Amino acid sequence: MQPKERQISLGKIALAIIVAVVVSSAFWFGANTTTNLVPTSVLSTSPDYFITQVTVKKFDQEGALVETLNAEQTLHYIAEAKTILEKPSVERRIEAGKWQAQADKGLIEDGSNDILLTENATATKQHLGSDDIRLVADNVHYLDKDQTLTSYGNAALLSTQGETSAEEITTYLHSEEVLMTGSVRGKYETIR
Known part of the structure; x- marks a missing residue:
């Protein structure tokens, strides 16, 4: 592998890692753990x-x-x-x-x-x-x-x-x- 090809490969890997981190962060911070599919008042009376x-x-x-x-x-x-x-x-x-x-x-x-x-x-x-x-x-x-x-x-x-x-x-x-x-x-x- 030549240095230019190695540089493109490393660039693609770095870009993939950055995209994965951004997507994971968006999902992680976007997910609200206190949100329920069913309201708590309904669950407490069920x-x-x-x-x-x-x-x-x-x-x-x-x-x-x-x-x-x-x-x-x-x-x-x-x-x-x-x-x-x-x-x-x-x-x-x-x-x-x-x-x-x-x-x-x-x-x-x-x-x-x-x-x-x-x-x-x-x-x-x-x-x-x-x-x-x-x-x-x-x-x-x-x-x-x-x-x-x-x-x-x-x-x-x-x-x-x-x-x-x-x-x-x-x-x-x-x-x-x-x-x-x-x-x-x-x-x-x-x-x-």
């Missing part, structure tokens, strides 16, 4: 994950089925420590019988066994040795610690004896006890 067509089964230590939870979709929000359920249905078996409930929506807080069913909630309690009772309300709340189903918001209890409405109706799962509070009204059939 679920961190969702699952569709959910079936969860819970068993006791002897392997007997205790609870079945079905939902069309679950949406988990880690910032709020909760899971929203779409079209949930729950069936829980207890020694005294079982209960079933469903609604349009539901909520489970992280670390809790309580289930809040909202929007067109219904629950049926089947207690051994007695007739079934049905709770209908805007909301039905299963409290695991108390072993109760509490309905509120247009709450009504339907049984073979008739219909009772109240602001809040609580039924204890291990007994036939029902507690009604606030403006209790009823319609009953007479026994002939």
Whole structure:
């Protein structure tokens, strides 16, 4: 290679390096690392994950089925420590019988066994040795610690004896006890 050709080659290499540095610098300084494709406000209110067509089964230590939870979709929000359920249905078996409930929506807080069913909630309690009772309300709340189903918001209890409405109706799962509070009204059939 002659000195003139070597000089042209070195010039081309130097030009290529300068172009690469300029392009890289333009890209590096032009890229804003704080720019998100989705606004932060949207991300903070979005679920961190969702699952569709959910079936969860819970068993006791002897392997007997205790609870079945079905939902069309679950949406988990880690910032709020909760899971929203779409079209949930729950069936829980207890020694005294079982209960079933469903609604349009539901909520489970992280670390809790309580289930809040909202929007067109219904629950049926089947207690051994007695007739079934049905709770209908805007909301039905299963409290695991108390072993109760509490309905509120247009709450009504339907049984073979008739219909009772109240602001809040609580039924204890291990007994036939029902507690009604606030403006209790009823319609009953007479026994002939």
